[in-house]
Amino acid sequence: QVTLKESGPGILQPSQTLSLTCTFSGFSLSTYGMGVGWIRQPSGKGLEWLANIWWDDDKYYNPSLKNRLTISKDTSNNQAFLKITNVDTADTATYYCARIGGYYHWFAYWGQGTLVTVSS
C-alpha cells in the first residue's frame, strides 16, 4: 500500500526559506523508474507543479520558480524534501507530494497535503 504524508512549518514570514518533507511508504526511491513530485494549490485555485526527483537523483524544476527551488531525497529513510527560498504571500498554499507513475509522468498517489501560510 502506497502512502505519502507531507509535513511543513505551517506558518512562516516573508523572505524566509520554506522546508517541506514528504515521508512515504510502499515504494522505494532507489527502485528503477520511481519518482516523487511536489505540487501546490492555493486555496480555491488550481494545481501548480513545482519539482520532480527520480530514483537516479535526476531533478526537474518549474522554470518559473527554478531559482528558488531545491528538491532532494533521503532514500534510506523514505523521504523527499523541497526547499523554497525567499517566500512571499504568493507562496501561501497547500503543498502536496505525489508518487509519479509511468513514462508519461502522471501523479499516481498523493499525500493529504500540508497548508503553508506566509504572513508577516
Added chain:
Amino acid sequence: EIVLTQSPTTMAASPGEKVTLTCRASSSVSYMHWYQQRSGTSPKLWIYETSKLASGVPNRFSGSGSGTSYSLTINSMETEDAATYYCQQGSSYPPTFGAGTKLELK
C-alpha cells in the same frame, strides 16, 4: 510550456445525465491524465494515459482524445461524481495542469 485549457469552467448535471469535460492543449501531447478532487481533499488520479481508469474508478467514466484535444465522459451522472476535474500532461517538461472543471449536481 504546454498550456491546457479546460471547458467548461463550471457545469451542473442531473443524475443520469451524460457529461463531457474537455481539455485542449496548446501543443500536441502524447497522452492526457485526469484527476478528481472533492472539496477539502487531495486530488486523486482518475484517468491516465488518456483512457485508462485508475483503480477503483467506476466504469461509467471514460477518457478519449489525441493530439491537442481530450475529453472525460461520464455516461450517467451520479451524486458522488460532483467534484473538480483537472487534466494534466506529462509528455514534456514542465508538467502542466488545466485550471479545472467544477462539476456540480443539478
